[in-house]
Amino acid sequence: MITRRHWLTAAAAIAASFLTGHAVAADPPAGEVLEVTVPTRALGAIVAAEGGAAVVVRIDGKLGPADIRVGGAVHSVAASQRDLLDDPRNAPRVGAGVRKILVAVRPDLAATFEANHKAWTLTFVRKVLAWNARLAKTTVRGKRIVNTHDRAALLAWAGAIVDAKGQPSPPALARAPRDATAATLESYVAYVEALVRSLE
Template structure:
């Protein structure tokens, strides 16, 4: 997912390569490693964080390539306008989720997703919805479309 945000921010001016040596919320730009979030799970399972993370990525890219700062700014505005509308639609769907307001056990390491849906994560709560066990663990590629499909699958698992 982080790669999707880097791709959205940088467009054709960046090349995203997966580096297993980096932390899950780290990117390497211009030879330096930058952390852009507390954890990968926070990024993946709560897309409300994506525009903020994107702004951080944009600042890092702009610092390394100031000649492309205006391009990175335009890219950020372009993808976040559409993405925020999608997040609002997901928020509306999750407002009707059967987990909303309930105490739910975090059986499948999805505490951030459960909290986004309005559940209270509690080890003494009700079992997690079984559909969460089948939900994807990651986006399939470093594109924004892949990340949107990933989040869509998560939202469906809580409907």
């Protein structure tokens, strides 16, 4: 998990890099499109944001929670925490891991993958800062909360202390979605928005 200081430092670096003129490639790149298999649509959304037109995302729930399969090889993009992307501050770091793997497979597209990463994270950082402000006002902040619904990353992001002897998790968490509805960045944003609302 990244700290607020690391997050703000990374956000500033991303913004500075973006202002140098990098942009997402609009046209499909030359060569074969990469098939990337992921365990969840939330992780698929990050892969799609990083790869753009160079990738097609497939879902295989049998993969580890932070694993992706590219060209028959399985790679880990982060620590194996099932609910890792319930805290969207982790998304840029996961994306950087995805980008590294994609570049290793398609080094000819390294500049495209780098530009994609900078473009989507610049906008995403603003959303995370807005979610942070909303979560700062939740009733779980600073309280010991039982991880009743397996949402440890979300609770920690909201400022709760996950503790088996704490108060029960908010009942709305039982109704919160378990994954994005599609492997797109827009769907992942909607997923995180629903998680934030479940704590308000």
